[in-house]
Each structure stands twice: as structure tokens, then as C-alpha cells.
Amino acid sequence: MEGSKPKLKLAVYWASACGGCCVSVLDVHEKLFDVIAAADFVFWPIALDIKYKDVEEMADNYIDVTLFNGAIRNSENEHMAKLLRKKSKILVAYGSCSHLGGIPGLCNFSTKEDIFRRVYEESESTINTEKTRPLPEYKVKEGLLEIPVFYNDVRSLSQTVEVDYFIPGCPPQTERLLEVFTAIVSGDELPQKGSVIGAGTRAQCDECIRKKTENKQIKKFYRPWEISDDGETCFMEQGVICMGPATREGCGYRCIKGNAPCRGCYGPTPGVTDPGTKMMSAIASIIDEKEPEEINRVIDDIVDPAGLFYRFSLPVSLIRRKLS
Amino acid sequence: MEFKPRIIAFLCKWCSYTGADLAGTSRMEYKPNVRIVKVMCSGRIESTFVLKAFTKGADGVLVCGCHPGDCHYQEGNYRCLRRYQLLQKYITQMGIETERLKLEWISASEGKQFAELINSFTETITELGPSKIKETLNVLT
Numbered sequence: 450m451e452g453s454k455p456k457l458k459l460a461v462y463w464a465s466a467c468g469g470c471c472v473s474v475l476d477v478h479e480k481l482f483d484v485i486a487a488a489d490f491v492f493w494p495i496a497l498d499i500k501y502k503d504v505e506e507m508a509d510n511y512i513d514v515t516l517f518n519g520a521i522r523n524s525e526n527e528h529m530a531k532l533l534r535k536k537s538k539i540l541v542a543y544g545s546c547s548h549l550g551g552i553p554g555l556c557n558f559s560t561k562e563d564i565f566r567r568v569y570e571e572s573e574s575t576i577n578t579e580k581t582r583p584l585p586e587y588k589v590k591e592g593l594l595e596i597p598v599f600y601n602d603v604r605s606l607s608q609t610v611e612v613d614y615f616i617p618g619c620p621p622q623t624e625r626l627l628e629v630f631t632a633i634v635s636g637d638e639l640p641q642k643g644s645v646i647g648a649g650t651r652a653q654c655d656e657c658i659r660k661k662t663e664n665k666q667i668k669k670f671y672r673p674w675e676i677s678d679d680g681e682t683c684f685m686e687q688g689v690i691c692m693g694p695a696t697r698e699g700c701g702y703r704c705i706k707g708n709a710p711c712r713g714c715y716g717p718t719p720g721v722t723d724p725g726t727k728m729m730s731a732i733a734s735i736i737d738e739k740e741p742e743e744i745n746r747v748i749d750d751i752v753d754p755a756g757l758f759y760r761f762s763l764p765v766s767l768i769r770r771k772l773s
Numbered sequence: 774m775e776f777k778p779r780i781i782a783f784l785c786k787w788c789s790y791t792g793a794d795l796a797g798t799s800r801m802e803y804k805p806n807v808r809i810v811k812v813m814c815s816g817r818i819e820s821t822f823v824l825k826a827f828t829k830g831a832d833g834v835l836v837c838g839c840h841p842g843d844c845h846y847q848e849g850n851y852r853c854l855r856r857y858q859l860l861q862k863y864i865t866q867m868g869i870e871t872e873r874l875k876l877e878w879i880s881a882s883e884g885k886q887f888a889e890l891i892n893s894f895t896e897t898i899t900e901l902g903p904s905k906i907k908e909t910l911n912v913l914t
Contacts, residue, residue, distance in 0.1 A: 558866075602913050726820035729863065733855035739841065744858050754859060755866040767824040772868035772909045 457488035457513045457634065460504075461543075462533055463495065464526035465553045465603065466519030470544040471495040473620035474516065480627060487634045488513075501529070507536050514633060516543040516616070516626075520553040520764065521604040524585075525597035534610040539633075541646075543626075545619040545714045547606035548645075549724070550764030552619070554603045555756065557763045557770035561601040605765050614640070616647040619714035619761060622700050648699025650719050653711050656698040659683045666737035670750035673710060684710040685735065690757065695721075695728040714761050723767045725758030778898040780807045781826040782835040782891075785815045787845040788880045789837035795884030803888035804895040807835070815839070816849025820860050823874060827864075830907050833873045833898035835890075840878040850878070872897055873904065 461474055475496070477484060491512055492499050515537040521527050534540050545551035556564065569575065569582055585598045606612050616629065625647035633639070640646055654661070661683040671688045678684070684691035684705070692713030693705070704711055717724040732751070738744045751757065759766050784790040790811045796803065812818055815838025826834045836857060838850040857876045865871055875894055879887050 600913075604913055608913065723821045723824060725863070726824060729820045729859050730856060733852055733859055736855050738855075739851050741854065741858065744855050748855075748859055748862060751859075751862075753866070754863045758863070767821070767828050768864075768867045768869070768906065769910065771866070772905050 458491045458511065459484075459488045460490070460492035460512045460515040460533065460537065461495070462492065462515065462517050462519075462529060464517065464519030464529060464547065464606075465522035466544070466546050467552070468495065469620045470516075470518030470546075473544075473618075473623050474626065476623040477627060484630065488630075501532075504532060504536060509535050510538050512537040514539045514541060516541050517547050517606055518544040518620075520546040520550050521600075521606065521609045522553055522556070523597040523599050527600075527609055530606060530609045539613045539639075540606075540610070542606040542612045542615045544621055545617060545716065545761040547612075548615045548617050549716050549762040550603055550605045550769075551714075551761050554605070554762070554764040555760070556603050558755070559771070560773050561599055565599075602770055603764050608764065613642050615643075615645045617645060617697060617715045618648070618700060619712075621647060622703070624701075625699060645697070645716075645719070648697050648715055651698050652718050653693035653696045653698050653700075653702055653705070653715075654683075657683075657693055657702045657705055659705065662686065665735040667735045667747065668737050669747060678708055680708060690732070690751065692728060692758075692760075694731045695724065695758075712760055713758075716762060724762040725755070725766055728758045729754070776899060776903055778806050778832040778895060778903070779830060780833040780835060780891075780895060780898060781831040782807050782809045782837065783812055783815070783818045783822060784809055784879070785817075785838045785845075785849075786811055786813050788839035788843060788878075789815070789887070791881035792837075792879040792883045792887045795882065796888045797884075799884050801884060801888040803891040806895045806898075807891050814844065814846050814849035815853035816844070816846065816851075818853055818856075820856055820863075823860060827869065827873070827904065827906050828910060830904070832901070832904045833875070833894060835894055836874070836876045837879045837887075837890075838876075840880055843880065869904070869906065870901055872901060 461471060463471055490497060492504050515533045517533060517540060521530060542548045546553055565582055569577055570580055585596055587594045629647045660681055665686055667688050669688055670690060673689055676687060689710050691710035693711040696711055696713045697715040697718050699715055721727055736744060736747050738747055784793055818836055823834050838853050844850040861871050864874060877890055
């Protein structure tokens with residue numbers, strides 16, 4: 450159509466990710482036709498056969514918006530983050546892994562050596578008598594073979610390159626993505642650089658409709674399968690740890706609607722330095738004990754505090770990896 | 774070079790800071806490694822404060838409040854206690870020695886106990902050696 454607005458150029462890329470974020474983009478269902486009417490996908494490995502070298506050949510700032518999902522785990526992820534930063538006008542950290550480090554970020558409880566030893570030597574089904582480990586470079590007579598270098602630390606996208614916006618979630622709610630996309634297409638004024646978009650600013654609890662009282666007093670914590678949830682009382686009041694108090698709203702509390710406590714994938718509320726400590730403070734406030742031994746008995750119900758409170762955010766937390 | 778530990782102490786205004794003040798006005802001597810941060814109540818000491826102190830290079834963190842039952846705000850020190858116990862479990866998982874974080878109750882009249890506490894805590898941290906946190910976190914590898 451002559452004279453009409455040029456179509457937006459979109460890219461979606463996965464780094465260290467499970468693929469769920471890409472699927473959440475596909476979940477626009479029939480709205481995909483509206484998206485395609487306003488935008489062209491120029492790079493999207495899950496759906497289109499476009500090679501890295503095609504991206505390398507694009508002019509700088511050629512792509513209008515890149516949705517980058519996945520954490521930075523190896524040199525390939527880092528290379529693509531830097532490349533897509535250069536080629537994109539707007540780079541969006543899409544989903545928990547690129548926003549906060551996400552589930553792959555839990556690898557920061559281990560070192561590269563721990564992981565390699567387990568995978569290439571100790572795992573029950575591994576037979577590797579020569580203790581061969583993968584090498585980033587290997588010379589054969591045909592030339593040099595290369596694979597990405599595995600890093601010791603998992604990083605979020607913003608720990609690697611400058612990021613324009615963050616869309617949280619594991620995966621982000623497709624409705625939120627559509628809202629953001631519509632805003633970009635309609636030419637609305639874009640929010641301040643570096644802000645979290647496609648989510649609210651309050652905590653999950655402000656949105657959640659489960660019955661809550663001020664009187665939260667817990668003498669025992671339960672794992673979700675240890676109690677029979679009544680389906681309407683606040684999880685915390687039933688003694689089940691729900692990350693709602695320390696998690697940003699925006700998902701429509703879908704886990705809670707599905708009778709599962711919040712896991713915190715939308716990350717901390719605005720202005721929070723460390724995501725997990727907020728939850729630790731909330732937990733400490735509701736334990737109804739005063740004697741150290743009794744408090745410890747209650748705390749012992751929380752089997753893995755670090756993994757629970759930093760499930761999606763270990764790499765961006767204050768102590769972002771286990772010290773070795 | 775001799776290791777001089779850096780210790781951050783968070784003291785509540787009503788009991789523990791007054792206790793430290795008493796140690797000072799009574800001219801008691803104690804080790805100079807401690808830097809004191811006064812807060813209104815030990816219940817105000819967020820876990821973030823403690824973790825930030827560690828990431829900024831503190832070798833030890835001390836938290837002091839009113840004795841149980843004596844809190845100026847009734848319950849603040851109990852909140853502090855529960856937070857502390859949870860935090861101990863967390864820092865163990867992260868590879869920080871539990872000895873580096875200590876909670877003690879110091880009343881306004883316990884200047885002597887405060888001086889002794891600083892001396893013994895400084896000794897503990899000196900024996901433990903420097904915290905590894907800065908060298909581990911300074912580089913992304």
C-alpha cells in the first residue's frame with residue numbers, strides 16, 4: 450500500500466531459555482493477523498529460517514523492536530545479545546530469564562566446574578572413562594571446530610548490554626505483550642527508558658481476590674500438597690508460602706486462580722534493591738513465635754529459602770551467586 | 774599485611790546505641806574495627822541492609838537491639854530476631870559463614886558488655902579472615 454506507514458520490523462530471539470517465551474508470542478492466536486498487518490518478523494529462530502549471518506548483514510538499528518528472551522549463559526548468548534543490541538532500535542528483555550536471570554539463573558548456586566563434573570563424569574548414565582570435557586575449540590584436519598564457551602556465571606540481559614524495556618513473566622502474559630505492541634504501533638509516547646512495561650506497579654496481593662485479614666500468624670509452614678486448600682483464603686494465612694507480597698502485579702494472578710501459590714516470576718515491585726529480602730521480611734513478620742528454638746522450628750519448614758525467595762532472580766540479587 | 778577486619782554494626786537508638794554511648798562516655802576501650810549505623814529500632818534493620826554491607830566489603834555484620842520484652846516499640850526486636858534467623862539460613866546457602874553475622878541484645882546500661890562484644894566479635898572475624906564476597910562478585914565470569 451503506497452503512502453501507508455512502513456511496517457515495523459520485529460525480531461524475537463531466545464538465549465538460555467526453555468522456549469516458553471517464544472510460545473507466549475505465538476499465543477496471540479488469531480491476533481497474529483493484526484500483528485502481521487502492522488509488522489514483519491525479520492528474525493525469529495523458533496518460527497523462521499533466518500541465520501545469524503543474515504542478522505549480521507543487517508544495517509545498525511535496522512530492527513525496530515527485538516524481544517530478547519533467555520538468560521546469558523554462554524558466549525553465543527552474549528554474542529547475540531550484543532549483535533541484536535546493535536541492530537535494534539528498541540531492545541526488550543522479554544520474560545524472567547532475560548529480565549532477572551530466571552530459572553537458568555539458579556545455576557549460580559553451582560560453579561561451571563560443579564556442572565561439568567556432574568554432567569560429564571558423575572551422572573548415573575555417563576560413561577566417560579577418559580573424562581573428556583567439551584572444548585570450545587578443536588582442530589581437525591578440515592579446520593577449526595568451535596562451540597560456545599560455557600560461562601561460570603549466568604547473567605541477565607541488562608548485566609550484558611543496555612536494555613530499553615523489561616517485560617516480566619515466566620512467560621509474560623500474551624495480553625500484556627499485545628498491549629505493549631499496540632502502544633508501539635499506535636505511536637503512543639513510549640515509557641521512560643529502562644522501565645518495566647506490560648505489568649503494574651503494585652504487589653500481587655493488591656490484585657488478588659482471595660480473602661485476607663490483617664491477622665497473619667503462622668506457627669507452621671506447609672508445602673502446597675500438605676494441606677487441603679479451601680480455594681478462597683489467602684495462601685499465606687493457610688501457612689503456604691506465596692510470593693505475592695513481594696511480587697509485581699500484572700499477570701492477573703493466574704497461578705493463584707489455578708489454586709497454586711505465586712512463585713514470583715514477575716519479579717520485585719518497583720524500587721526494590723533485592724527481591725528475596727522483601728519476602729524474607731514478610732515471612733519474618735508473620736511467624737508467631739518468640740523463642741529462638743521455636744522460630745527455628747518454623748523456619749525449618751522452609752526447606753530451601755534461597756531457592757524459594759530467589760527462584761527467578763538469583764543473578765540480579767545482591768549476592769548473585771554462591772560464594773566458592 | 775596484617776588483616777584488619779571491617780565490621781558494620783546496626784544499633785537501635787533506644788538501647789544498644791545508648792549502650793555504645795555509655796561505653797564511650799565511660800572511656801572504655803574497645804577494638805576500632807567497628808562502624809556503627811544507628812537505626813530507630815532493630816525491627817527497622819532490613820535483610821537488605823545486612824546483605825548490602827556484606828557486598829560492599831564488610832567482613833562481619835553485627836545487629837544489636839533491646840533485650841526481649843524491652844523493645845521501645847514492643848515487638849520490633851522479635852521481628853529482628855526472626856529475620857536474623859531466616860537470614861542465617863539464607864547466607865549459609867550462599868556460602869557466607871554464619872559467624873560473620875551476629876545478633877546480640879545490648880541494653881542502655883550495658884556499656885561494658887558492648888565493649889566486650891566488639892572485642893570478641895572482632896577477634897572471631899580476624900580468625901575467619903577476609904570475606905570472599907568482593908572477589909567473587911566483582912567479576913562476572
